[in-house]
Amino acid sequence: MNADPAPTTAAEPRDAAGRPRVRAAAPADAEAITRMRSEHVLSAPFTEDWVRQCTDELAPRLTPEGDARAFVVDAPDGTMAACALSLIHPVLPAPAYPRGRAARVQLVATHPDHRRRGYARAVVSTLLDHLADVEDVTLFELHTSPQAAPLYRDFGFSGSPALMRMTRRSTSAPASAGTGGGSSWVPPEQYAQSLPKAVAFVCLYITDEDDHPLQLHSVYSPSHPWHMIGGALDLGGTPWDAAVRECREETGLDIVGPPRLLATVYGPPRPRRPYSTVQFVFDGGRLSTEQIHRIVLAPREHDEARVLPLDQWQDLMPESDFARLRAVEEARRAGAAGYFDTWGNT
Incomplete structure (x- = not known):
């Protein structure tokens, strides 16, 4: 399958909102x-x-x-x-x-x-x-x-390095295999397939020098319009490296460590995503006004970066998203990492 993940110029046909007509x-x-x-x-x-x-x-x-x-x-x-x-x-x-x-x-x-x-x-x-x-x-x-x-x-798809694609075109029956003398050992691929599946995400909690949260406006998620800098963890990567990469890709800014974990968030399987999610929320630090002005957004993902006092975000976000934002701010202020079983709930 091919993909065109990085639009470069406006193109017709588009609907009234500027999206391709599908x-x-x-x-x-x-x-x-x-x-x-x-x-x-x-x-x-x-x-x-x-x-x-x-x-x-x-x-x-x-x-x-x-x-x-x-x-x-x-x-x-x-x-x-x-x-x-x-x-x-x-x-x-x-x-x-x-x-x-x-x-x-x-x-x-x-x-x-x-x-x-x-x-x-x-x-x-x-x-x-x-x-x-x-x-x-x-x-x-x-x-x-x-x-x-x-x-x-x-879109939430994930793969497993323990699984491999196998195809078979012949119509003949496969050779039978013995089961052994009662051994409980199973091949690693089979064991991995039996485990619950989870996808990892990372994000950065960044504020200005007055501790007002910075968030980005999404161009593809109207139900969750504002969110922290972040994205999915690539296969073989580490959470902190993914956070640094996402910040560079989404804002053009480079952040430096050492990593400081503010919260971990677990999301149970849902009908639209039949697997668990785990998110690592890192402290991205405080940016100066000059640094904020240097932000360059990736247009295929975001069209605005905004800094507001915490309470002013409440009317711009779903209740659960704002609860998470507030909890992460409290974790930073308290100096102790938080843990949440679902977005916004301790």
Whole structure:
């Protein structure tokens, strides 16, 4: 799958809010989606016979009765600029995905002429929202390239170094394996798969010299518009290194240690994210007025950096977000790290 995670210039088509116009795909879009897959995703393009075969296969599955759901962005000339396709399938339910409906993101593609405009993010976001809110999907799966992985991490996807992708094309039965003489040992991959899954995030609590919190305004999360600097922990990274990286990427500022942990936050599994989350909240220090003026935002993520007295943030944020902000400030003032089982609750 390819991705265009860093928009560089404004591009049409856009809605009134400046976002790419995304629409649901119909059976008539099956050929265009197939060609996007053939030309911009696969290592070897389809022959025309395969294009026709895949189009005929996909078209009826894009109906309400089918198992395929796709969303697209149209280019001004009427061709397809970007698309995201998912296939829905039943699975045995589990506590992390109780409804027993899963979806595999089969295809995300952007035409080279329309990359770096936020189209991939737009179609993936719309697709995931539709699957969760309309199709009642609680388990989401995909395979991705290293280049596209940051986009999917932004949407809550995670991987495990203990698991590996395996495929099998033969129809013959696999060789049987003995179970041994009652040993309780299991392969590390199998044991890792049995453990609860969690995703780690980091953030920095930064204030001005008067201890007024600094927060960034999100361009993609209207339900949580203001938040601290931060992001997901990359595979193989450390929390503090991730915090330093996120600060540099989101503001252009470099912070120095030593690391000081203000709080850890645990989030239980939710329908939209069937795994736990753990967040490390570090003290990012106090910035001077001159340092705050030097902030350069990443436009694909934030459009404003604001400093306000703590109590003035309350009307701008959901209650749970403000409770967390207030608790982190109290932890800094008290000099003792806090622990929270959910956002804002001790």
